[in-house]
Amino acid sequence: MLTIRIAPEAARRMRRACERAGVLETGGMLLAEYAADEVFCVLDVTTAAPGRFASFVRALADGLGKLDRFFRRTGRDYTRFNYLGEWHSHPSFALRPSAPDDASMFEIVNDPGTSALFAVLVIIRVEAGELRGGAWAYYPPDRREDCEFVVEGDPTNR
Helix, strand or coil: CCCECHHHHHHHHHHHHHHHHHHCCCCEEEEEEECCCCCCEEEEEECCCEEEEEEEECCCHHHHHHHHHHHHHCCCCCCEEEEEEEECCCCCCCCCCCCCHHHHHHHHHHHCCCCCCCCCEEEEEECEEEEEEEEEECCCCCCCEEEEECCCCCCCCC
């Protein structure tokens, strides 16, 4: 089972994006470090403008620029630092992937242009000022697995 750790600065950015979006969904990309066997630490995230009540769209051009800046900052060490997947909020729905969430993630891992071995989806919301949520790993062609989800600096680690 993969462990997905959200570093404090990434958690702060996600929390602020969720607070700005209110009841609307928001999200972006997860930019992570391979920390140990089956452990990834999300160091940075991109954030999109608030979407709709039950969906949002990440602007690809904006995300690619932020991804390139992350790669430059980490010395283009792609085996250690890389795109891990996507995150978004479910302010009004269960903190589980929906059918459209599954479809989007399977599209990513089955895209021959990505050569992805897997991608991670994190779904969150803010409760009592803290991030709550979960993470799931998607593998081609159609396998989804639960991940351990840890928000660093959050004493409840949920």
